[in-house]
Every structure is written in structure tokens, then in C-alpha cells.
Amino acid sequence: xxxxxxxxxxxxxxxxxAECHRRISPDPSLEAxxxxxxxxxxxxxxxxxxxxxxNKSVHxxxxxxxxxxxxxxxxxxxxxxxVAGAYYFFSIQFRESLAEARRLYPADADLRxxxxxxxxxxxxxxxxGVAAAGExxxxxxxxxxxxxxxxxxxxxxxxxxxxxxxxxxxxxAQASEARAACLASYEDGGLERVFRSMLQFPxxxxxxxxxxxxxxxxxxxxxxxxxxxxxxxxxRNIPFDDRILPLWQSFRDLLVETVPTISRIx
Numbered sequence: 082x083x084x085x086x087x088x089x090x091x092x093x094x095x096x097x098x099a100e101c102h103r104r105i106s107p108d109p110s111l112e113a114x115x116x117x118x119x120x121x122x123x124x125x126x127x128x129x130x131x132x133x134x135x136n137k138s139v140h141x142x143x144x145x146x147x148x149x150x151x152x153x154x155x156x157x158x159x160x161x162x163x164v165a166g167a168y169y170f171f172s173i174q175f176r177e178s179l180a181e182a183r184r185l186y187p188a189d190a191d192l193r194x195x196x197x198x199x200x201x202x203x204x205x206x207x208x209x210g211v212a213a214a215g216e217x218x219x220x221x222x223x224x225x226x227x228x229x230x231x232x233x234x235x236x237x238x239x240x241x242x243x244x245x246x247x248x249x250x251x252x253x254a255q256a257s258e259a260r261a262a263c264l265a266s267y268e269d270g271g272l273e274r275v276f277r278s279m280l281q282f283p284x285x286x287x288x289x290x291x292x293x294x295x296x297x298x299x300x301x302x303x304x305x306x307x308x309x310x311x312x313x314x315x316x317r318n319i320p321f322d323d324r325i326l327p328l329w330q331s332f333r334d335l336l337v338e339t340v341p342t343i344s345r346i347x
Contacts, residue, residue, distance in 0.1 A: 144329040145271050148336065149278040151343045158287045160340050163241065164279070165294040166228055167339035170245030171332055172221035174252045175267065176200060178328075182261035182319065191315040195268070198304065198312065205300055211293050223297060231290035241339060248335040252328055262321035263328040269313035271329075273305040 156164070179199060183192050198204060200219045206212035211226045218226075252260070276298045285295040304312045337344050 140323050141266065141326045141329045144326065144333050145274055148275050148333050151278070151336070153279050154281045154283055156282055156340070156343070158284050158291060160342065161282050161284075161294070162228075162231060162233070162288075162290050163237070163340050164336065164343075165224065165290060166233075166238075166241045167245065167335050168294075169221060169224040169228060170248050170335060172224050174249060174328075175264070176219055176221055177253070178260040178264045178267075181257045182264050182316065185257060185261050186319070189318075191318070195312055195315040204304075205297065208293055208296055210289060220297075224294075227290055227293040227297065230293060231288055244335065244338045248331055251331050255327060256324070259324045259328065262319055263325040265316045265319040266321050266325055266329075268305055268311075268316050270305075273302055273313075276302050276305075 153161075176199065179192075179196055183189075183196055186192055201217050202220075203212075203215050203217045205220065205223050206216045206218075207214040208223075210230050211223060212218065280295065280298055280302070285291045306313075
């Protein structure tokens with residue numbers, strides 16, 4: 082990616098770059114990586130607009146691991162329906178992060194293609210009670226209609242909405258650059274890992290809501306995985322580091338606040 086496209090690049094002394102990396106990765110086992118990066122930084126000319134942003138940041142991956150380790154196979158059907166309710170707010174945030182990426186990188190053809198496959202698209206259609214054959218919609222609209230397939234108590238809807246609105250306020254407060262960068266971590270393996278973990282749940286056929294949510298998850302695994310045509314490949318040129326950590330933490334907390342037992346079931 083050229084420096085003109087990269088909003089993370091800024092005039093910053095190289096010794097400060099190395100120190101910044103050291104602070105966000107305090108694990109002593111990474112000390113060798115810190116020294117290597119410091120050498121690389123020292124080798125750069127100070128007047129060059131470059132910054133080393135490693136895509137191997139440890140902390141946000143730990144949060145992904147925490148989410149994947151939740152006992153998805155032990156959830157009740159009601160709890161998994163609540164997870165779908167929480168995911169609705171994440172899907173809104175995802176669309177907004179994609180919009181931030183498109184705004185920051187308006188000439189990026191791959192991001193335009195990703196937007197076309199996530200927004201106003203028929204790639205989840207048809208699905209009974211949710212989408213007619215060939216019907217186009219944003220993916221968060223698919224989840225909203227999915228939630229309508231099963232009656233839910235008004236008190237539970239109100240509680241879920243309050244948690245979701247708090248989540249959206251927290252994510253919208255993050256810098257545009259971090260939100261765009263987090264998109265790359267979602268699409269290039271992060272969400273695929275989470276979705277595969279969620280799919281360990283064994284009772285998808287118990288009701289129409291769960292069947293539609295499984296369809297959404299399974300199709301997104303297919304969209305994100307594998308080839309250079311995958312969604313991950315379409316945003317792989319966006320660098321990311323632990324400035325995206327709060328966004329992954331907020332996603333984890335959204336799930337835990339919506340389904341408190343998810344972090345306690347053994």
C-alpha cells in the first residue's frame with residue numbers, strides 16, 4: 082500500500098515507533114521481535130514517511146481466542162438466539178467499519194468489491210421467512226429479519242437493545258483508522274475463527290431463527306476462507322495492530338453482557 086493510501090503513516094521518529102511497539106506488546110517472550118523492529122527502524126531515514134506496523138500483534142488475538150473458547154456447544158437454544166441478537170449489533174458495527182474503510186481508501190477496488198458483497202447484496206438469498214430469491218439487502222438487515230422469526234419477550238428485547246446501543250456507542254467512539262483496520266482483522270481470519278467456533282452448537286434445527294443464523298454463519302465462513310477471491314484477501318492490504326484491541330474487547334463484552342453464562346459454563 083502506498084503511503085498516500087495509509088492513514089496510519091505519520092511523521093514519527095523511528096525510536097518512538099519502536100517504543101510504541103514495545104508498549105503495546107509487553108510480553109517478555111516478544112523481546113526478540115522488539116529488538117528486530119528497533120534495528121529495522123534505525124535503518125530507516127528519518128525523513129522517510131514509513132512506519133512498521135506488524136500484523137502479528139498478540140493482544141487482540143488473545144481476545145479472539147477467548148471468544149472462540151466460549152462453550153458454544155453447551156449453550157441452550159434460547160442463549161444462542163440471544164447470541165444472534167447480540168450479533169445484530171456487531172453486524173451494524175461491521176457495516177459502519179466498512180464504510181470508514183471505503184471513506185479512507187476511496188480508490189481501493191477490492192474494498193468496493195467487498196462492500197458490494199456485504200451491502201445491498203443477494204448472496205444470502207433466498208432464505209425462508211427472511212429473504213426472497215434474488216432479494217438484495219445489507220447483511221445486518223438479514224440478521225434483523227432473522228430475529229423476527231421467533232417471538233421474544235419484550236423485556237429481553239429491551240435489555241438486548243440497551244446492551245447493543247452501549248456497544249455501538251463504544252465502537253463509534255474509536256478512531257476511524259482503527260475501525261477500518263479492524264475490518265481487515267475481521268475478514269482475514271478473525272471472524273472465520275469465531276464463526277467456526279459458534280458452529281459447534283449442536284441444536285440449530287430446533288427453530289427457524291437458529292436455522293437462519295446458522296445459514297448466515299456458514300455462508301460467511303465460505304466468504305472469508307481460502308482463496309485470493311475471499312473477503313479476507315479483499316482487505317488484506319489494510320495494516321492493523323493493537324489499536325484495534327478495544328473493538329475486539331467490545332465484541333467479547335457484548336456477547337458476555339448479553340449471555341452472562343457464556344463465560345461461566347464449564
